[in-house]
Amino acid sequence: MSTMANDFSATRRLILKGAGVLTLIGLGIVPLDVTKVLAAANDKYPEEAFKAKSEADAIKALYGKTPEPSDKVKMDAPEIAENGAVVPISVTTTLADVTSISFLVSENPVALVASYKIPAGTLPNVANRIKMARTSNVVVVVEAGGKLYGVSKEVKVTVGGCGG
Amino acid sequence: MASTIRVRATSSGETTEVQALIQHPMDSGFVKDSKGEIIPPHFIQQLIFEHDGKNVFTADWGGGVSKDPYVKFAFKGAKKGDELKISWIDNKGATDTTTAKIQ
Known part of the structure; x- marks a missing residue:
């Protein structure tokens, strides 16, 4: 050629x-x-929500609404965490049509820790390990059927995981 | 290079339970080193699990997830021998991918 x-x-x-x-x-x-x-x-990362300092701002950035309390969401967290760097937290719920589960720590410098997308066919049970700067409320928010539900539990931290 | 991702996916008939452990510093950007200097943020932002070309679980993470993160979930619709694809991307753009056989 x-x-x-x-x-x-x-x-x-x-x-x-x-x-x-x-x-x-x-x-x-x-x-x-x-x-x-x-x-x-590609399934976008909620950048703004992970920049929010307060738990309310993070939830608003993530879902655009405020959660209502629910007794159908069960959070399993320790009463006292000896090491704030590794706090095992798990959540299960009997709510139907769960689309998302998020974990927040009120007293952390950035409240939102993790947010999980739950497609149809995936069970609404998640376990993970998070960092806590100090004693704080741990908040779990579950989005189900277009509504938002939240539970909160105080976890006492004896050694912080985020401080310098 | 050895993978940073360790996965165990076990089927119990209808549901498959997945446990993943990833090697990553997960620096939040709020911690100082021994010299008093801030350790810059370096953490996984997104972790995706795919089965049969379909997204079964997506984790969006911040710097508040513990070092060497662990996550557990379960999903329906897979059987023994199926493949599960796992991939992550961190805030510096680094990625890793692996596939695991469901046992």
């Missing part, structure tokens, strides 16, 4: 690439934004 055609297409590609980059710069789009958009496309 002729090298002319190859040269032509290569040059053409370069020009197009250059033009594309220039357009991006012209619009003031920096590479950081591009990666953010890519991350958002």
